[in-house]
Amino acid sequence: MSTSLILLSLLVIGIAAYVMASSRANALSGGKSSNLHSRPGYYGSYAAVWAMLPSLIVLALWLSISPSIIETSIRGAFPDEVKAQPAATQNLNYGMVSAIARGLPKLTAEEVAGITDGSIDIQAKLGEKGVPLAGAAEPYMIEGAKNLTAKTAVSRLVMTGVVLLLAVAGAAYGLRSVAPRFRARNQVERVMLWGLIVASSIAILTTIGIVLSMLSEAARFFAMVPASDFFFGTVWDPRFAGAGGTSTEGQFGLIPLLAGTLYIGFVAMLVAVPVGLFAAIYMAEYASPRLRSLAKPLLEVLAGIPTIVYGFFALVTVGPFLRDLSQQVNGLVTGNYMNFIQAQSVLTAGIVMGIMLIPYVSSLSDDIITAVPRAMRDGSLGLGATRSETIKKVILPAALPGIVGALLMTASRAIGETMIVVLAAGVAARIDINPFEPMTTVTVKIVSQLTGDLEFTSPQTLVAFALGITLFCITLCLNIYALYIVRKYREQYE
Amino acid sequence: MTNIVSPVAGAVSPAAAPRRDIGIKRRYAAERRFRAYGIAAITFGVVFLILLLSTVIRNGYTAFQQTAITIPVEISEKLIDPDNKRATDPSVLIAANYPAVVRDAIVKQLGIDPSKRTEVREAAAMISKGAPIQLRNLVVANPALIGTTVNVTFLADANIDSANKGQIDLNVPEANRKVSDTQIGWMNQLKSAGAIEKQFNTGLFTSGNSSRPEAAGLGVALVGSLYLMLIVLALSLPIGVAASIYLEEFAPKNKLTDLIEVNINNLAAVPSIVYGLLGLSVFINFAGFPRSASLVGGLVLTLMTLPTIIIATRAALRAVPPSIRSAALGLGASKMQMVFHHVLPLAMPGILTGTIIGLAHALGETAPLLLIGMVAFVADIPGTPLEPSTALPVQIYMWANEAERAFVERTSGAIIVLLLFLILMNLGAILLRRRFERRW
Numbered sequence: 010m011s012t013s014l015i016l017l018s019l020l021v022i023g024i025a026a027y028v029m030a031s032s033r034a035n036a037l038s039g040g041k042s043s044n045l046h047s048r049p050g051y052y053g054s055y056a057a058v059w060a061m062l063p064s065l066i067v068l069a070l071w072l073s074i075s076p077s078i079i080e081t082s083i084r085g086a087f088p089d090e091v092k093a094q095p096a097a098t099q100n101l102n103y104g105m106v107s108a109i110a111r112g113l114p115k116l117t118a119e120e121v122a123g124i125t126d127g128s129i130d131i132q133a134k135l136g137e138k139g140v141p142l143a144g145a146a147e148p149y150m151i152e153g154a155k156n157l158t159a160k161t162a163v164s165r166l167v168m169t170g171v172v173l174l175l176a177v178a179g180a181a182y183g184l185r186s187v188a189p190r191f192r193a194r195n196q197v198e199r200v201m202l203w204g205l206i207v208a209s210s211i212a213i214l215t216t217i218g219i220v221l222s223m224l225s226e227a228a229r230f231f232a233m234v235p236a237s238d239f240f241f242g243t244v245w246d247p248r249f250a251g252a253g254g255t256s257t258e259g260q261f262g263l264i265p266l267l268a269g270t271l272y273i274g275f276v277a278m279l280v281a282v283p284v285g286l287f288a289a290i291y292m293a294e295y296a297s298p299r300l301r302s303l304a305k306p307l308l309e310v311l312a313g314i315p316t317i318v319y320g321f322f323a324l325v326t327v328g329p330f331l332r333d334l335s336q337q338v339n340g341l342v343t344g345n346y347m348n349f350i351q352a353q354s355v356l357t358a359g360i361v362m363g364i365m366l367i368p369y370v371s372s373l374s375d376d377i378i379t380a381v382p383r384a385m386r387d388g389s390l391g392l393g394a395t396r397s398e399t400i401k402k403v404i405l406p407a408a409l410p411g412i413v414g415a416l417l418m419t420a421s422r423a424i425g426e427t428m429i430v431v432l433a434a435g436v437a438a439r440i441d442i443n444p445f446e447p448m449t450t451v452t453v454k455i456v457s458q459l460t461g462d463l464e465f466t467s468p469q470t471l472v473a474f475a476l477g478i479t480l481f482c483i484t485l486c487l488n489i490y491a492l493y494i495v496r497k498y499r500e501q502y503e
Numbered sequence: 504m505t506n507i508v509s510p511v512a513g514a515v516s517p518a519a520a521p522r523r524d525i526g527i528k529r530r531y532a533a534e535r536r537f538r539a540y541g542i543a544a545i546t547f548g549v550v551f552l553i554l555l556l557s558t559v560i561r562n563g564y565t566a567f568q569q570t571a572i573t574i575p576v577e578i579s580e581k582l583i584d585p586d587n588k589r590a591t592d593p594s595v596l597i598a599a600n601y602p603a604v605v606r607d608a609i610v611k612q613l614g615i616d617p618s619k620r621t622e623v624r625e626a627a628a629m630i631s632k633g634a635p636i637q638l639r640n641l642v643v644a645n646p647a648l649i650g651t652t653v654n655v656t657f658l659a660d661a662n663i664d665s666a667n668k669g670q671i672d673l674n675v676p677e678a679n680r681k682v683s684d685t686q687i688g689w690m691n692q693l694k695s696a697g698a699i700e701k702q703f704n705t706g707l708f709t710s711g712n713s714s715r716p717e718a719a720g721l722g723v724a725l726v727g728s729l730y731l732m733l734i735v736l737a738l739s740l741p742i743g744v745a746a747s748i749y750l751e752e753f754a755p756k757n758k759l760t761d762l763i764e765v766n767i768n769n770l771a772a773v774p775s776i777v778y779g780l781l782g783l784s785v786f787i788n789f790a791g792f793p794r795s796a797s798l799v800g801g802l803v804l805t806l807m808t809l810p811t812i813i814i815a816t817r818a819a820l821r822a823v824p825p826s827i828r829s830a831a832l833g834l835g836a837s838k839m840q841m842v843f844h845h846v847l848p849l850a851m852p853g854i855l856t857g858t859i860i861g862l863a864h865a866l867g868e869t870a871p872l873l874l875i876g877m878v879a880f881v882a883d884i885p886g887t888p889l890e891p892s893t894a895l896p897v898q899i900y901m902w903a904n905e906a907e908r909a910f911v912e913r914t915s916g917a918i919i920v921l922l923l924f925l926i927l928m929n930l931g932a933i934l935l936r937r938r939f940e941r942r943w
Contacts, residue, residue, distance in 0.1 A: 291541025315867025425774025
């Protein structure tokens, strides 16, 4: 039985259990529902839970564990000289075996016999049926494939039997427990509560998953490249190894990438902070409600536009515009029409990213500015200060910690931003203070190391995880610090 | 201290009446300047928004039209099946020389001397290179066409398409543009014959990816994005709501729930590319899911959207007044019944609004999908979420990297499609909020 069919039959059994248990409860109540402890539906749900939950758990476990058990036993049956081969070759061999196993059911009995005695070329035959093989199959592989097919079939049969039996048994148990004084609702609610707990633990699991997955892959990277070379190296030159090669010749210096990330982030903040802050101040302190209700959503649209759109905008509009502008300016000043701003540059990426960040700065600071108590504002105005003086001397100092927190959060966004820099910042890993030249960032390199053909054994791909964990740590620290500041500040006025 | 004392002294002597100078002019000027900065800042943001949108629309609206050339094609037996073997060996029809058929048709239509080889080549280049395949499918589906002359509508080559839309500057020297003067002349000749026309570009929405701009479409990307959205919705809404209900209504206040809280706030701020790394190493490397599949993309985007949905849902649950809870409990409902029968339905509009906004965010997300291999060149529309696929923003990224002018048009067109979906989703969220939001 296929997995979806099993799931379907489980569902049918569950529904049947529900219907039977609730009608049984109805019958027991004798037409007076107060005779029952719970409403009939709860008895139904109780039976359905018993029918489906244990069987689903067994099904999930079986599906996830049985392939590796079968694989171990098939591999154990390989000839000794095959077992002596390196792990990578063995994996390839097993891949061949499972490919053959996928192809075998598509062949007729004679064809299978022909393949077994070698009279038919298996690679050509299977290729015909749409199952390409990586190389010529050896007899032990065909043997293994047959073995694999047989064992998988047996495992599936046993699994179907066990799961369905469990479901029926569970349904029967649930049905038998139906009794007027049975506390079905409490039982069902306990299961629901556990469901809720499991759901909320997914957040924790995600974090653990992020940290563990990146740590383990990064650890493999650091086993090949010393950590000091990575964190303090000033040259980024990974030298893509050819397929199958595991040369560790490349240099993986983090410093140029980090410099590019921080530089572009800095330019972006130079654009976003003044614009966002002034926009927030104007909207909080000066704007009429009408203007506010118009301008605020408009600025927030900027936050809703996907970053890939900004990247494209930078690539086809802002970059060429800056390049041509610099060409004209240079021509007017020196007579030499040479552009001094590259189309892909720190400046291009920084400006466009800055525009993207404006709504983050403005809406976060807007909240913080409006949270400053009215009394402070009135006091200052009453003493004769103008509005701008009130803002500069009273409101901003009072809101400063909150604004700093908001800016830190924005900065963490700038550091983690990917698509704009991928399209607009360039790929050259250099350390430069000229913002008109291209530089690259951590995120760009993560993308470029992990797109294309992957091999999880070379430092060229594993370095992406080391970069990733660096990025994760930086943004996490910025965020935790920002949250801490914001929380502390909020308490001040509450 | 003196500057406080002196005005008092001035006020005492009635003769010296000049108003005390508190720099009011200067201060008002500063005030006006400050105001102007604020207006300038808002204008800057809005102007850039308009600039961005207008650039995209200006570049992209033409992508919804496509130039097509309709010409009579003589499907001659001589070219396709010279030995008359198609009855016994159907593969003849597949391997036949269709490019020659197409070439002959356009040459005949334009009245070019077939012996002038450069002219013939230029004329053939006006029709998309996908035309022979289109013709082949036509003939294979209906072999009776052989020996007849049929009117076939071919896509024009991308350069002719651009020229027809007036996007090629004809003042540029001929050598520097991709369309020659002869081709322009032929194009006008075809136009006056009514053989060339602009039609609605259905291919943009149905075709898969292609290296030829005129044949490239968003079909795969749209289906991929649809799968992604369905998976994200099916997983993140129930899990997010369940998690928020637990944290908001049931969780005891202890270290663990505090940790979960801080955790969720931090997860919302983790760069999206980190989720891509997580997906790559956990779902693909560890769990062995296929690369490039929208299932993995959906799982990654689910993890990414969950914090947003949880935060929105908790706010919505918190907005339901305690009196509702007390009333339900007072009438004898259990805590679970109180939540599921009373609090949750009242919080639903807020939850759905948050979910739609989270989904819109996920729809525009590119970086994590690049890492799990959804950036593959996929020409066939995926039938299940396990098959290789791309997504709308990824398709935009891939086209943005292509150099040809015609791809800029396609990219902008794709962006317009993406933005339209986002606008629709956000409008839905706003309407939902307007319609159902209750102030207690």
